[in-house]
Amino acid sequence: MKQRAWFACLVLTVVPAGFQPWLGDQPVGGVSRFVSGDRLVFPDEYRQWVWLSSGLGMSYEASAADKDPIFTNVFADPASYRAFEKTGHWPDGTTLVLEEREAVSHGSINRAGHYQGALRGIVVETREPSRSHGKWMFYNFGLSTKPVDAIPEWAQCYSCHAKNGAVDNTFVQFYPTLLEIARQKHTVR
Numbered sequence: 001m002k003q004r005a006w007f008a009c010l011v012l013t014v015v016p017a018g019f020q021p022w023l024g025d026q027p028v029g030g031v032s033r034f035v036s037g038d039r040l041v042f043p044d045e046y047r048q049w050v051w052l053s054s055g056l057g058m059s060y061e062a063s064a065a066d067k068d069p070i071f072t073n074v075f076a077d078p079a080s081y082r083a084f085e086k087t088g089h090w091p092d093g094t095t096l097v098l099e100e101r102e103a104v105s106h107g108s109i110n111r112a113g114h115y116q117g118a119l120r121g122i123v124v125e126t127r128e129p130s131r132s133h134g135k136w137m138f139y140n141f142g143l144s145t146k147p148v149d150a151i152p153e154w155a156q157c158y159s160c161h162a163k164n165g166a167v168d169n170t171f172v173q174f175y176p177t178l179l180e181i182a183r184q185k186h187t188v189r
Contacts, residue, residue: 031077032095032126039147040124040139043077046097050081052175056103056114060160071116073099074175084178088185090127090168098123119143125161125170136161136169165189 033041057069076084080094104110104117122141131137138151138158151157166173166189167182182188 031079031093032124032128034128034131035147038131039149040126041147042122042141042145043095043097043124044145046075046099049075049077049097051075052081052096052178054116055174058174060164069103069114070120071101071103071114073101073116075099085181088167088182088187090170092127092129094127096125096170098125127168 031043035041052074054074055072058072075097077095080091083089083091083094099122100120102117102120103114105112105114107115107117121143124139124141125136126132126139127136132150135153136158138155139148140151141148161169161171165171166179167187172178172182172188179188
């Protein structure tokens with residue numbers, strides 16, 4: 001009897017940490033970590049996440065010159081990506097990373113076109129309802145990996161995303177595979 005009780009305690013203590021098939025649907029996302037209140041910790045592992053798309057020289061202002069274009073790479077945390085595939089919406093806890101890299105045109109054997117060069121900055125968008133009353137929040141890390149506060153809510157990124165985001169405040173219109181999913185799920189606004 002003691003042996004069975006010990007085994008049950010072991011199973012209830014160890015197994016729930018990684019394998020819980022009997023619990024059904026669990027919340028997804030929630031990979032963002034915060035310190036000192038609401039300072040977002042840099043998501044070191046983002047390059048292992050799901051790559052959504054890359055842009056070159058994109059600008060949302062008509063007057064922007066394209067003399068020094070940058071590449072933008074967008075990554076989603078894997079659990080939120082899988083949820084989007086199923087529903088066409090981003091779940092609470094979603095974290096998206098925008099990585100900016102310089103565009104290089106001459107180097108090694110390349111004689112035409114552009115390839116990605118040095119890192120220019122990192123911006124993170126999160127949907128953490130417990131911290132932002134259900135809103136998406138933006139965090140500009142620049143070239144730092146130290147925790148940062150959210151960009152102030154009066155910044156232009158908030159109103160631009162709210163007005164132009166194709167799905168849930170995000171620019172899914174620039175992510176071809178997700179745009180197709182959103183169309184199929186009828187979640188594109």
